[in-house]
Amino acid sequence: MLNTETIAVAMSGGVDSSAVAAMLRAEGHNVIGLTMQLWNQRRLAGHEGMPESVQGRCCSIDDVYDARRVAETLGIPYYVVNHEERFERDVVRPFVEEYLAGRTPIPCSLCNNHLKFDQLLIVAQQIGADKIATGHYAQVVFDEQLNRWLLKRPADKSKDQTYFLFGLTQEQLSRTLFPLGGMTKPEVRELARKHRLAIAEKPDSQEICFVPGGDYKRFLEAYLSEQGDMPTGIAGEMVTTDGKVIGEHAGVHNFTVGQRKGLGVATGSPLYVIQINNDTRQVVVGKDEELYSRTLRARRVNLISTAELREPMRVAVKIRHRHQPAPAIIESAGESAGPDEIQVTFDEPQRALTPGQAAVFYDGDIVVGGGWIENPAP
Amino acid sequence: MLRRVYLDNNATTPVLPEVLEAMRRYFGEHFGNASSIHHHGQETRAAVERARESVAALLGCRASEVVFTSGGTEGDNLAIFGLARKGDHVIASTIEHHAVLNSCKYLSKYPGMAACEVTYVPVDGCGLVDPADVKRALRPNTKLITIMLANNETGVVQPVAEIGKIAAEADIYFHTDAVQAAGKIPIDVNEIGCDLLTISGHKIHGPQGVGALYVRKGTWLEPMLYGGSHERSRRAGTENVPGIVGLGKAAELARAGFERGDDHADQKMAAARDHLERELLEIEATGLNGEGAPRVPNTTNIYFDGIEGEALVIALDLKGLAVSTGAACSSGAIEPSHVLTAMGLRPDRARASIRFSLGKQNTPEDVDFALALIPETVERLRELSPVWSKNALSI
Numbered sequence: 001m002l003n004t005e006t007i008a009v010a011m012s013g014g015v016d017s018s019a020v021a022a023m024l025r026a027e028g029h030n031v032i033g034l035t036m037q038l039w040n041q042r043r044l045a046g047h048e049g050m051p052e053s054v055q056g057r058c059c060s061i062d063d064v065y066d067a068r069r070v071a072e073t074l075g076i077p078y079y080v081v082n083h084e085e086r087f088e089r090d091v092v093r094p095f096v097e098e099y100l101a102g103r104t105p106i107p108c109s110l111c112n113n114h115l116k117f118d119q120l121l122i123v124a125q126q127i128g129a130d131k132i133a134t135g136h137y138a139q140v141v142f143d144e145q146l147n148r149w150l151l152k153r154p155a156d157k158s159k160d161q162t163y164f165l166f167g168l169t170q171e172q173l174s175r176t177l178f179p180l181g182g183m184t185k186p187e188v189r190e191l192a193r194k195h196r197l198a199i200a201e202k203p204d205s206q207e208i209c210f211v212p213g214g215d216y217k218r219f220l221e222a223y224l225s226e227q228g229d230m231p232t233g234i235a236g237e238m239v240t241t242d243g244k245v246i247g248e249h250a251g252v253h254n255f256t257v258g259q260r261k262g263l264g265v266a267t268g269s270p271l272y273v274i275q276i277n278n279d280t281r282q283v284v285v286g287k288d289e290e291l292y293s294r295t296l297r298a299r300r301v302n303l304i305s306t307a308e309l310r311e312p313m314r315v316a317v318k319i320r321h322r323h324q325p326a327p328a329i330i331e332s333a334g335e336s337a338g339p340d341e342i343q344v345t346f347d348e349p350q351r352a353l354t355p356g357q358a359a360v361f362y363d364g365d366i367v368v369g370g371g372w373i374e375n376p377a378p
Numbered sequence: 379m380l381r382r383v384y385l386d387n388n389a390t391t392p393v394l395p396e397v398l399e400a401m402r403r404y405f406g407e408h409f410g411n412a413s414s415i416h417h418h419g420q421e422t423r424a425a426v427e428r429a430r431e432s433v434a435a436l437l438g439c440r441a442s443e444v445v446f447t448s449g450g451t452e453g454d455n456l457a458i459f460g461l462a463r464k465g466d467h468v469i470a471s472t473i474e475h476h477a478v479l480n481s482c483k484y485l486s487k488y489p490g491m492a493a494c495e496v497t498y499v500p501v502d503g504c505g506l507v508d509p510a511d512v513k514r515a516l517r518p519n520t521k522l523i524t525i526m527l528a529n530n531e532t533g534v535v536q537p538v539a540e541i542g543k544i545a546a547e548a549d550i551y552f553h554t555d556a557v558q559a560a561g562k563i564p565i566d567v568n569e570i571g572c573d574l575l576t577i578s579g580h581k582i583h584g585p586q587g588v589g590a591l592y593v594r595k596g597t598w599l600e601p602m603l604y605g606g607s608h609e610r611s612r613r614a615g616t617e618n619v620p621g622i623v624g625l626g627k628a629a630e631l632a633r634a635g636f637e638r639g640d641d642h643a644d645q646k647m648a649a650a651r652d653h654l655e656r657e658l659l660e661i662e663a664t665g666l667n668g669e670g671a672p673r674v675p676n677t678t679n680i681y682f683d684g685i686e687g688e689a690l691v692i693a694l695d696l697k698g699l700a701v702s703t704g705a706a707c708s709s710g711a712i713e714p715s716h717v718l719t720a721m722g723l724r725p726d727r728a729r730a731s732i733r734f735s736l737g738k739q740n741t742p743e744d745v746d747f748a749l750a751l752i753p754e755t756v757e758r759l760r761e762l763s764p765v766w767s768k769n770a771l772s773i
Contacts, residue, residue, distance in 0.1 A: 032696070037711035064710065068710075077695070077696060079692045079695075079710070080710040080711040081688055081689075081692070081711060081712075082688060082711035082712050082713065084711075122762060122763075122764060123686070123688075123689050123692070125762050126686075126689040126693060126758065126759045126762050126763075127689060127692045127693040127696060128693060128696060
C-alpha cells in the first residue's frame with residue numbers, strides 16, 4: 001500500500017464505474033460513491049409526441065438503485081447529488097440550440113466539461129475527497145519533463161473515450177483517476193463478477209442518456225414545447241450545391257452533415273447533406289464526393305500536452321467518435337482568428353466534417369488537445 | 379467506530395424503548411385478529427381500543443373520532459379525497475407537505491376524478507399563513523381548508539385556531555396536518571376548531587407505518603379502502619395491531635411529557651435546540667429561516683450563505699452527523715425546498731439551508747458534537763465554493 005487517498009467515484013450504476021469503485025476499495029482507499037441526478041425523465045412525459053411513460057436511461061431510479069446496491073456490497077458511503085439545474089443550463093440547452101443552429105452537438109463532452117469534472121469535482125473536494133475517479137476508458141499520467149498532465153488513449157482501443165474528454169484542464173486532470181485505462185472490457189466485467197457485483201452482466205449503454213430511445217428530434221420538440229419556445233419560421237429550402245432549389249424542409253434541426261436518409265426529396269442518384277446554412281435556413285445537398293474536404297477550423301480549443309501551439313504540428317485528428325484519426329497539420333489560425341482557434345489541414349480529404357462535433361488531436365496515444373468544429377467559411 | 383449523532387428527527391424518530399416493549403407482545407403471544415370473536419381477537423381488540431384512547435387523549439378528542447391509518451400520507455389523503463367532490467373548491471397553503479400538495483394537485487389535474495379547484499394561500503417571509511388570506515380565498519363552493527399545524531422544514535406553527543374560526547363561521551371543513559406538531563406542542567382539536575387532523579406514529583417516537591386521522595363526529599368521509607367494516611367503515615383492512623399499540627404508547631408518553639415539570643425531556647430538548655441555534659448563528663453569513671414566527675421547540679432551519687446544503691449534508695454525514703435539507707426525491711437527490719422558496723428566500727439561499735431537528739433521545743453532548751463539526755465544515759465548503767468570496771459579504 002503506497003498511500004491511502006479519499007476518492008470520490010462517479011457511479012452510474014453501470015459495470016464500468018462499479019468496477020472502479022470495487023478496484024479502489026480493494027486497494028484500500030477511502031471510497032465515496034456519488035451519482036449525479038441530472039435529468040428528470042418524467043419531465044417531458046406527454047409533451048409533443050413523448051409518451052406518458054418515458055423509458056429513458058438517464059438518472060433512472062433503476063440505475064440509482066443499482067449504484068446504491070453496489071455501494072452497499074462494497075461497504076462504501078454513497079450519495080446522489082442533484083445537478084439538474086446545471087445540466088439543463090450547460091448541456092441540454094446548448095444541445096437544443098446547436099441543433100436549431102444547424103449543428104450536430106456532442107452533449108457527453110459538455111457534460112464532462114461542465115458537470116462531471118467541474119461540479120462533481122467540486123462536491124468531491126468539499127466532502128473531503130482528494131480525487132475523483134470515473135469509469136471512462138482513458139489514461140491520465142503526469143509527464144515530469146513536460147511538467148504537464150497528459151491524457152492518453154486506453155489499452156482497450158475499441159473502448160477509447162478520450163474523444164469526449166479533450167476539454168479537461170490541467171487542474172481537472174491532476175485530480176482525476178481513470179482506473180480502467182489499462183484494462184479491456186472483458187477484464188472489467190470479470191472484475192465485477194469477482195467482486196460479486198449484481199450489475200456484472202448489465203449491458204453497456206450507448207445512447208445519449210437524456211434522450212429516450214435515441215430519438216433526438218422527438219426530444220427537441222418535446223423540450224421546446226415544454227418551454228413554450230417552439231421556433232417559428234424554421235422551415236427552409238433544400239438546395240443543391242450548384243444553387244438549384246429542389247424542395248423544402250421543416251427545420252434545420254432535422255439534418256446532420258453526411259445524412260442520406262429522410263431528406264424528403266427523390267432524385268435519380270443518392271443525395272447527402274453537404275452543408276447546413278443557418279442564416280438562410282438552407283440545407284445544401286449533393287453527391288457523396290462533395291462531402292469531402294481537407295480543412296477545418298476548430299474553435300474554443302483546449303490544449304493538453306502543450307500549453308500553446310507555437311508552430312505547426314503533425315498530428316492525427318479525429319472528427320467524430322467513430323472515426324479513424326486522420327493525419328493532419330494543426331496550426332494557430334492566425335492573427336485574425338481568436339487565440340483558441342486552430343486550423344486543421346488533413347493530408348487526405350475527410351468525409352463529412354460536421355459543425356458542432358469535436359476535432360480531437362492525437363500524437364500517437366497522447367491527446368494533444370481538441371476543439372469544436374466550426375461552420376465552414378461561406 | 380464512527381460516533382453517529384442523529385439530528386433529523388423531523389424525518390423520523392427512533393422508537394422509544396417503552397414503545398418497543400409495549401409492541402413486542404403483539405408480534406408473539408397476542409397475535410389475534412382484532413375482529414375475531416374469540417379470546418385471541420378480544421385481546422388485541424382491547425389493545426387497539428386502549429391505543430385509540432391514548433391517541434384521543436393526546437388530541438383532546440373522543441376515542442370514536444380516531445381512525446387508525448398507515449401514516450401521515452394516508453391520513454392526509456383520506457381527509458382530502460374523503461371530502462372533496464366534483465365542483466368543490468379547496469384551500470391549501472403553498473408550504474404544505476407533499477402528501478397534501480400532491481393530493482390537491484391531483485384533485486385539480488384529473489377532471490374525471492374530481493374536477494376540484496384549489497387555491498394555494500401564500501406565506502410571509504417568516505413562513506406564516508395569514509388567516510385573512512384564507513378568508514379572502516373563500517368561495518361559495520369551498521368545501522375544505524387544509525393547512526398544516528407545524529411546518530416540517532422550518533417548524534413554524536401556523537395560526538390554526540384563527541383559521542378554525544374562519545372555517546366554522548363559513549361552515550366548511552378544516553383539516554390540519556399535525557404530523558410535525560404532535561408530540562412537540564400540546565394539541566387540542568377543539569381549541570384548533572378542526573374537523574380533521576393527521577398524525578403519524580414515527581414522528582413521535584412510535585413505529586413507522588402507522589398513524590391516525592382525527593375525524594370530528596358527524597363528518598362523513600368517503601373511504602379510500604373498501605373491504606370489511608374496520609375503523610367504523612372509514613378504513614377497511616385488518617388492524618396493524620403492533621403498530622397501533624406502539625402509536626398508542628408513544629402518544630401516552632408524549633402526553634405525559636406535556637404534563638410533567640421543568641426538568642422534563644421536552645424542556646431539555648428545547649434548551650438544546652436553542653443552544654445549537656444560537657451557536658450556529660454566530661458563524662458569519664448565516665441566518666434563521668422562520669425567524670420571528672412561533673416554532674415547535676425541536677426544529678431550527680439555518681442558511682449558510684455560499685454553500686450548497688447538499689454538500690454540507692454529505693460532508694457532515696461522512697463525519698457522523700445526520701441532518702437534512704429540502705425534500706429528497708425518489709433517487710435520494712435533494713430537491714430545492716418549496717417551503718423556503720415560498721417564503722421568498724433567494725434560490726441560492728434556499729439551497730444553502732439546513733434543517734436540524736432534535737428528538738427526545740438527543741443529549742447536550744449531541745449538540746456539542748454538532749457544534750464541533752459544523753463551523754469547520756462550513757468554512758471548508760466556502761473555501762472550495764466557486765461563488766463564495768469574503769468580498770461577497772461586504773456587498
